[in-house]
Amino acid sequence: MNPTLIAELVKIVGKDAVLITPEDLAVYSYDGTFEEHCPDGVVLPTSTEQVSQVVKLAAREQIPVVTRGMASGLAAASVPFSGGIVLCLTRMDRLLELDQENAVVHVEVGIITADLQAEVEKKGLFYPPDPSSIRHSTIGGNIACNAGGPRCLKYGVTGDYVLGLTVVLADGQIIHTGGKVIKDVVGYDLTALFTGSEGTLGVITEALLRLTAKPKFARTALVEFNSIEDASQTVNAILKAGIVPATLELMDHTAISCIEEAMHLGLPLDVEAILLVETDGQEETGVTREIETAAEICTRHSARKVTVAKDETERQGLWKARRSVAPALARLAPNKLGEDITVPRSAIPEAVRRLKQVSAKHGLPIVIFGHAGDGNLHPNILFDKRDPQQWAKVEQMVAEEFAIALDLGGTLSGEHGVGTLKRPYLERALGPVSVEIQKRIKRSLDPQNILNPGKVLPD
Amino acid sequence: MSLPCNLTQPQENEYLNCIRCGLCLAVCPTYRVYKTETSSPRGRVALARKNLEGELELTPNLAEQMYACLDCLACNDICPVGIRPADLALEMRHVQEQIRPSGWKDTLFGELIAKPGRMKTATLPLRIYQSSGLRRLVYTLHLRRLLPARLRDLEGMLPHLPRRPLRRVLPEVTKAHSKSRYRVGFFLGCAQSLLFADESAATVRVLARNGCTVITPRDTVCCGMPAAGYGRMDLAKAHARFNIALFEKTETDVIVTDCATCGSKLKEYGQMLADEPEWVERAAAFSAKVRDISEFLMSIPLEKPAGRIEARVTYHDPCHLRRAQKVWQQPRALMQFIDGVDFVELPESDWCCGSAGSQLITHYETSLAVLERKMDNLKSTGAEMVASGCPGCQMQLTTGIKRRQMDVKVVHPIVLLDQAYAAEENSQ
Ligand SMILES: Cc1cc2nc3c(=O)[nH]c(=O)nc-3n(C[C@H](O)[C@H](O)[C@H](O)COP(=O)(O)OP(=O)(O)OC[C@H]3O[C@@H](n4cnc5c(N)ncnc54)[C@H](O)[C@@H]3O)c2cc1C
Ligand code: SF4
Numbered sequence: 001m002n003p004t005l006i007a008e009l010v011k012i013v014g015k016d017a018v019l020i021t022p023e024d025l026a027v028y029s030y031d032g033t034f035e036e037h038c039p040d041g042v043v044l045p046t047s048t049e050q051v052s053q054v055v056k057l058a059a060r061e062q063i064p065v066v067t068r069g070m071a072s073g074l075a076a077a078s079v080p081f082s083g084g085i086v087l088c089l090t091r092m093d094r095l096l097e098l099d100q101e102n103a104v105v106h107v108e109v110g111i112i113t114a115d116l117q118a119e120v121e122k123k124g125l126f127y128p129p130d131p132s133s134i135r136h137s138t139i140g141g142n143i144a145c146n147a148g149g150p151r152c153l154k155y156g157v158t159g160d161y162v163l164g165l166t167v168v169l170a171d172g173q174i175i176h177t178g179g180k181v182i183k184d185v186v187g188y189d190l191t192a193l194f195t196g197s198e199g200t201l202g203v204i205t206e207a208l209l210r211l212t213a214k215p216k217f218a219r220t221a222l223v224e225f226n227s228i229e230d231a232s233q234t235v236n237a238i239l240k241a242g243i244v245p246a247t248l249e250l251m252d253h254t255a256i257s258c259i260e261e262a263m264h265l266g267l268p269l270d271v272e273a274i275l276l277v278e279t280d281g282q283e284e285t286g287v288t289r290e291i292e293t294a295a296e297i298c299t300r301h302s303a304r305k306v307t308v309a310k311d312e313t314e315r316q317g318l319w320k321a322r323r324s325v326a327p328a329l330a331r332l333a334p335n336k337l338g339e340d341i342t343v344p345r346s347a348i349p350e351a352v353r354r355l356k357q358v359s360a361k362h363g364l365p366i367v368i369f370g371h372a373g374d375g376n377l378h379p380n381i382l383f384d385k386r387d388p389q390q391w392a393k394v395e396q397m398v399a400e401e402f403a404i405a406l407d408l409g410g411t412l413s414g415e416h417g418v419g420t421l422k423r424p425y426l427e428r429a430l431g432p433v434s435v436e437i438q439k440r441i442k443r444s445l446d447p448q449n450i451l452n453p454g455k456v457l458p459d
Numbered sequence: 460m461s462l463p464c465n466l467t468q469p470q471e472n473e474y475l476n477c478i479r480c481g482l483c484l485a486v487c488p489t490y491r492v493y494k495t496e497t498s499s500p501r502g503r504v505a506l507a508r509k510n511l512e513g514e515l516e517l518t519p520n521l522a523e524q525m526y527a528c529l530d531c532l533a534c535n536d537i538c539p540v541g542i543r544p545a546d547l548a549l550e551m552r553h554v555q556e557q558i559r560p561s562g563w564k565d566t567l568f569g570e571l572i573a574k575p576g577r578m579k580t581a582t583l584p585l586r587i588y589q590s591s592g593l594r595r596l597v598y599t600l601h602l603r604r605l606l607p608a609r610l611r612d613l614e615g616m617l618p619h620l621p622r623r624p625l626r627r628v629l630p631e632v633t634k635a636h637s638k639s640r641y642r643v644g645f646f647l648g649c650a651q652s653l654l655f656a657d658e659s660a661a662t663v664r665v666l667a668r669n670g671c672t673v674i675t676p677r678d679t680v681c682c683g684m685p686a687a688g689y690g691r692m693d694l695a696k697a698h699a700r701f702n703i704a705l706f707e708k709t710e711t712d713v714i715v716t717d718c719a720t721c722g723s724k725l726k727e728y729g730q731m732l733a734d735e736p737e738w739v740e741r742a743a744a745f746s747a748k749v750r751d752i753s754e755f756l757m758s759i760p761l762e763k764p765a766g767r768i769e770a771r772v773t774y775h776d777p778c779h780l781r782r783a784q785k786v787w788q789q790p791r792a793l794m795q796f797i798d799g800v801d802f803v804e805l806p807e808s809d810w811c812c813g814s815a816g817s818q819l820i821t822h823y824e825t826s827l828a829v830l831e832r833k834m835d836n837l838k839s840t841g842a843e844m845v846a847s848g849c850p851g852c853q854m855q856l857t858t859g860i861k862r863r864q865m866d867v868k869v870v871h872p873i874v875l876l877d878q879a880y881a882a883e884e885n886s887q
């Protein structure tokens with residue numbers, strides 16, 4: 001980056017907030033995938049005003065600006081393939097206001113989601129979205145990807161909790177969308193537009209988030225099945241019975257053995273699938289009744305064994321296990337590629353069957369787990385990227401995974417987003433009209449194409 | 460650009476499977492202070508890998524990222540893949556030393572620290588400063604105000620130095636009070652001997668009282684942690700060999716230490732010398748005998764002290780005890796064994812205090828920033844005493860308490876037990 005520009009950036013954010021050494025650039029080149037590309041500089045602003053000035057500068061110089069949270073993203077969405085400035089918001093992490101009366105919290109979006117959750121829970125409030133990356137992702141990243149998690153089945157995704165945003169636009173202007181109100185039909189819903197926009201439409205700097213009361217009780221059951229078909233039919237039966245568990249998580253055999261190897265929790269190693277069912281609520285009797293009914297339904301649908309966690313420690317243990325599935329897979333191979341295709345719930349058994357076929361055909365393992373309640377599956381291909389033959393196969397396999405999802409009436413991604421990795425498949429998923437409209441939206445908000453260029457939409 | 464091939468360097472399997480999930484960022488004290496990828500475990504793994512694969516040079520800045528790591532091991536513990544970023548950072552320091560050796564480290568770690576006699580010489584000015592009353596003078600004249608804040612913190616961190624190092628005072632054999640049931644080797648660490656002699660004296664008293672004949676070899680050299688920390692794995696190994704041979708002669712059942720850091724290093728000897736055929740078995744046998752004082756005491760029938768300690772006490776987990784040795788229940792149990800002790804848990808008790816040996820000197824700002832979090836937590840407990848079985852942590856906590864002008868005493872858990880025994884004798 002040229003020295004005058006660096007000097008100007010330093011003037012805006014201060015010396016310790018502009019990083020340009022080769023070491024800094026190297027570590028800001030990646031996210032939670034294996035993709036990488038160095039930026040020309042990294043800027044760590046501490047206020048919306050600073051963000052606005054940095055973006056103005058970038059607009060003047062026509063330099064790409066790639067917004068970044070904690071880079072836990074799984075779509076290479078924050079990898080700066082076109083160089084430019086990485087605008088990292090991790091230092092904008094203050095909780096600005098906790099309005100207990102209205103159950104609304106106002107935060108700077110660099111705050112770590114788990115930190116936010118812990119803060120509001122101190123006051124008896126609850127921020128429900130729970131991506132597995134809750135301890136290592138930011139609210140900004142969650143909003144920009146509209147992150148979901150196990151609890152989404154009952155509580156919804158990140159976007160369902162966003163009431164308003166402060167966004168810096170591509171020319172540096174600051175806009176506020178929404179507000180503390182729950183209902184708002186004045187004008188287009190810009191809050192929703194920026195939610196899930198993966199840094200391509202604006203830089204989100206602050207958010208107003210809706211909170212609820214923290215459920216006082218939760219019960220979790222671990223259910224073992226001899227076949228994935230049985231497990232997914234059970235999921236449908238539970239939901240049909242009118243029970244809405246907070247979570248309904250599915251793990252296949254490989255996933256189970258992988259966690260067991262890493263964490264030694266005593267999980268059964270001779271089953272085909274496990275369902276993790278959790279009910280929660282404000283009343284103990286209701287919560288217990290629900291988990292008991294769910295357990296009965298499981299047994300009726302040929303579950304091999306149902307174990308309800310005895311206490312909070314046991315329950316936490318189960319969740320810790322679930323959260324560590326994806327990373328634990330890395331013990332098996334140097335690389336893994338996890339997609340998050342989503343299909344209608346009833347199509348889960350068919351999707352699983354076809355995914356196994358893909359795996360068998362190409363000779364690389366696919367591990368399957370996911371949020372069975374929403375039909376959101378995480379097939380993870382395990383491989384070694386250094387082997388060009390394997391890599392070629394992986395690319396082929398991914399295309400086949402997406403084809404399965406679309407064939408069964410599903411979609412490419414339930415939560416990770418498009419980023420770079422799913423971009424080639426976008427047109428097939430959405431159709432040309434939708435893509436064209438989205439391109440126009442992008443053009444009108446970012447005519448110079450400086451905000452996270454080359455992501456989401458095809459050229 | 461790639462490294463010469465005859466170096467001792469990290470193996471590919473130590474970094475290859477890092478999936479860059481970022482989970483380790485959540486628990487890294489240096490990341491939480493600077494909020495930059497460069498100061499995170501994932502960043503350190505990436506830098507190590509890029510250097511080892513020839514993509515980045517081992518610049519001073521790259522090495523600095525390895526030295527900025529507190530070696531608190533939190534990342535090692537949390538990584539679901541089994542990557543050990545903390546170990547990688549230490550190994551990279553060693554790589555750098557092999558390429559660009561800094562001569563002073565030979566003198567410091569090979570001569571001064573390694574040889575207890577020499578270390579005494581090194582701390583001589585300090586000891587004169589204290590015992591000559593100069594320290595009092597400095598205090599009374601408020602001369603410390605004139606010192607820059609940084610020096611003031613360093614000075615404030617020092618405990619009252621004993622007139623003579625404990626190594627020279629403690630008998631080589633201390634008999635058990637009653638019937639001798641255990642023959643215990645005591646590894647007297649450098650910091651304990653020179654700075655916290657009272658604590659180690661207490662350790663020996665408590666052991667003897669509980670049926671141990673305590674053998675304290677006078678010639679022990681440094682455990683090797685400082686040398687390893689500064690990239691001199693070679694010197695650390697030399698220390699290890701020396702200490703192993705020394706303790707073999709004592710024919711003891713166990714080797715006890717009251718320093719968390721020494722303990723963690725001594726337990727590592729087996730692994731450190733694993734590729735030296737002549738030493739591998741001897742080192743493993745040595746390491747298998749090593750116990751932290753609390754670990755050992757809680758494993759034998761311990762005499763219940765009749766004396767009481769009336770105090771609200773909390774406990775800070777030294778990283779090198781809790782994570783490196785998985786010893787965390789025993790010190791708590793030991794203190795709760797004493798009547799009158801009102802034990803409160805410290806929130807985030809296992810979060811690093813920022814000491815990391817010499818980080819307050821080498822990385823002043825980082826060290827203090829990490830310490831602030833500890834102090835906020837300490838304040839929330841309302842404790843009158845904070846116990847911790849590590850000299851580094853004790854000095855760091857003392858600095859924090861002085862800076863905030865809090866009224867909290869820093870102690871080693873063993874001292875409480877010793878005092879409870881003593882209180883009983885006084886009342887008799
Ligand atoms: C182990 C693991 C488990 C995961 N589990 C889940 C899960 O259960 N559910 C789920 O949905 N995801 C999950 N993810 C994916 C990832 O954690 C989420 O996408 C998360 O929301 C990313 O947040 P981040 O702060 O890391 O953002 P980054 O990765 O830094 O960025 C992601 C995208 O958001 C954009 N962005 C970030 N901040 C802003 C901002 N302030 N303004 C505008 N754009 C911005 C970036 O430009 C980029 O396009 C997981 C990832 C890992 C590694
Ligand atoms: S070191 Fe472990 S926890 Fe950290 S990013 Fe790599 S795989 Fe994840």
Ligand code: SF4
Pocket residue numbers: 486487488489490499500503527528529530531532533534535544545548
């Ligand atoms: S050892 Fe501690 S300071 Fe060093 S990288 Fe790991 S967590 Fe961070």
